[in-house]
Every structure is written in C-alpha cells, then in structure tokens.
Amino acid sequence: MPEIAFIMGKSSSGKDSIFRMLADDKELGLCKVVPYTTRPMRSGETQGVEYNFVDDAQADRMAAEGRIIELRSYNTVHGIWRYFTADDGQIELGNGSRYIIIGTLEAYKKFLRYFGEEHIMPIYIEVDDGIRLERALERERRQQAPDYEEMCRRFIADCHDFSEENIAECNINKRYSNNAAIEQCLSEIRRDIGNMMIN
DSSP: OOOEEEEEESTTSSHHHHHHHHHTOTTTTOEEOOOEEOSOOOTTOOBTTTBEEOOHHHHHHHHHTTOEEEEEEEEETTEEEEEEEEOSSSOOTTSSOOEEEEOOHHHHHHHHHHHOGGGEEEEEEEOOHHHHHHHHHHHHHTSSSOOHHHHHHHHHHHHHHTOHHHHHHTTOOOEEEOSSOHHHHHHHHHHHHIIIIIO
16 A cells, blocks of 8 residues: 655646645645755745755765665756755654655656555646646746746756656556646545545
C-alpha cells in the first residue's frame, strides 16, 4: 500500500496550492515532507513551510553526510540553485503514517529507487500550456521584483523535463487536470488518496 503521495507537475500547474490544501486536510491526515532549496525565499514564503531554505555550505554538509535522497541543480539567470530532499527523519515507512511531498519528475524517479515503487502514489497535475503561461505571468506580476526571464526559463525547461517520454518512463498512467476550477482537480485527488492510502 502506498505511504507517500508524490505531487508533481510543471511550473504554474497549481501543484503548490494543491499540495498545501491536501497537507492541511485533517481528514486525510498526511504528514508534510518539507524539501530543501538554496534559492532565495520568494514573497509570501516561510522558512520550513514551502521549503527549508539553506545556503550552499549547509547543502554541501548534508551531501557529505550522505543524507540527500535526491538533488536537482538549476543553472538560473541568478546562478545555480539546488533543490533536494534529505533523509532527515521526516519519513519513516511502516509506522502507520502517510506522507505528502511535492517535487519534480526526476525527484520522483529517485524516490522510487530509494523507497520502492510500492510505497509511492504519483499525483501528476496537468494544465494546458496556454493556461499555464497565463498563470505564470500573473504570478510573476505579483512578486515584489518580477523576474520574467527566469519565469520563461522555467516554462521552457518544464517542457523537456515533463516530456511524454519521461512521463511514460515513470509508469505514470493517471493525470489530474487542473485546467478549470482547482476544486474539481482537488476533489478527484482527495478521493484517490482516500481510496489508495488511507484505508
């Protein structure tokens, strides 16, 4: 039975909002796994909520200690930003707890290798690229210092990272459409998590 719900999707697919709502759902009772990043905190983010924000020296120490499950590095217009998940005691399989985490498709592959496919439920959020671009632009406009160049880089990179070939390689057979009201997508995911993970 899966113990980890793994949320993923391209940038501006709504995955962050869906992740927060599922993590806050008391009926589901999922334990939120907070990943790490070396990128700067954005407007509205809080340390230990969206990410554990660390510097490069801290990330290097954790890597040297063998505590990193998966790590991705992105060469952004601001330099290299790292995102990773650490084996830091947040996940303990077999103790009756159920977990929720958000990540990339590449991170999902590494979770499969680390924990085993039988322990993970993939939740892939899909949005039409035109709608996604509109949402990305609107989100960037709300930032204190909009960075449209980085927004475009992320948008283009996701087309490669979440290619149909990469999705098929991960045996992800179900997709959750978030083109319309987020509540519709959320309702379907809640039902599936309830059926597959909570019973």
